[in-house]
Amino acid sequence: MTAGRLVVVHPDAGVLAEAVAARLLTRILDVQSVRSPVHVVVTGGTVGIRTLAAMASNPVLGAVDWSGVHLWWGDERFLRDGDPDRNETQAREALVDALVASHGLPAGNVHPMPGPSAVATPEEAAQAYAAELATFGSPVPAFDVLLLGMGPDGHVASLFPGHEGLDAIGATVGVHGSPKPPPERVSLTFETIRAAREVWLVVNGADKAGQAAAALAGGDLHEVPAAGAVGSERTLWLVDAAAAGR
Template sequence: MTTDIRAATLETLPDSEAVALRMADLLVEGILAKTDGPFRVALSGGSTPKRLFEILATPSRAKQIPWERVEIFYGDERHVPEGHADSNHTVGQSVLLSRVPVPAQNVHAIPTGGTAEEDAKAYEKTLQAAYGAMTLDPQRPLFDLVMLGLGTDGHTASLFPGQPVLKERTAWVGTAAPSTAPYERITLTYPAIQSSALVVFLVTGASKVEMLERLVEGDSSIPSARVTSEGRIIILADRAAVGEYP
């Protein structure tokens, strides 16, 4: 049964460090529990995920994970040249992936060498190859875990307000050209995010108070609140982001 944001579990944690540590626990638990095939995770960008990557790269954490059974994907990417400092994959590679024994063939960066539209189609083919089908089956999620953030404008991944990609119901990957943020973007669509066993939002900082409240209440006028999952949705928020919310 499809889960929408109003059925999400909100976990309030003391600070952003606690959010990153809790996310690390969820990730390790999920990987160890998945024994019938690879664990497919879609990573997100931002300061809290970067701290998560640092935690996972520490020897004590890294040795807990059977990296050969983990497949790495990304929820979105800025359409910038390979190795660009603002690339989510550049951060993931430098902080985590280069420091743990994950096989190179298990890391699937979003391509950025063509046009955004061409690269989005290429990444969709990558996802379809990993999934083994061109059509998503609600009983067999594409992702075991999708990590998402929450923007102060209510966006998540690169699903920004007013972008045509919000209406996409068929393609797994789309593009966005937000007027409020730099760079053209490539992003997972709602159907691809929905094909997940677990979606986890990481929300930290006082600037997110208003949007977190709207997210939890299911305000469909913001893109993040339209996220659904074939499994569970968890929101990990620090006290600063929760504010006075009950």
């Protein structure tokens, strides 16, 4: 345990993705034994999508009552529907479309962030997503699990070091000038992230070891945004050995 955060180290990125997939499926089942619906926030990035793909092939997948699960996103690139760089597109290919087609997940329980196919600006997308979130809670549903990746600079979702979005008020924020392309994005705010019951940071790679150590040491979120990602009940850092190197 480090500053209220539980750190679990896995030997490599492949095992990490498989372990997180199994952990998430088990967590959904555990929550469904006491309440419904279950609200889960998924993440993009290499290890995030690899985790969703690992869920698709896990035999426990069929034990979940997917009709009682809602899927949300922590952030999205402001790109048109179907763009291969959208987190939604990658998640659908890895898992979500199969859940809808074959496992009883209602299409209406999938909540992607809108892009320029539907709205004109990231701010409009953020407002629309905030309104959708508010229909399931006040101001947002109490997410049962919120998954996040972390970049080598310590960013989570689309909240980057030194960026004004770090201090955004409200459920969501439109992002401009992202240091990582594309420059326009939509993101949950720290206010929303911290409303989750459990926040899981899934981190792999030696290039992230320094920022992981800084975040776990309680660094300033303006310098290491991942330091501000905490759940109301539990915060898990699920990392591979390379990311745990510092």
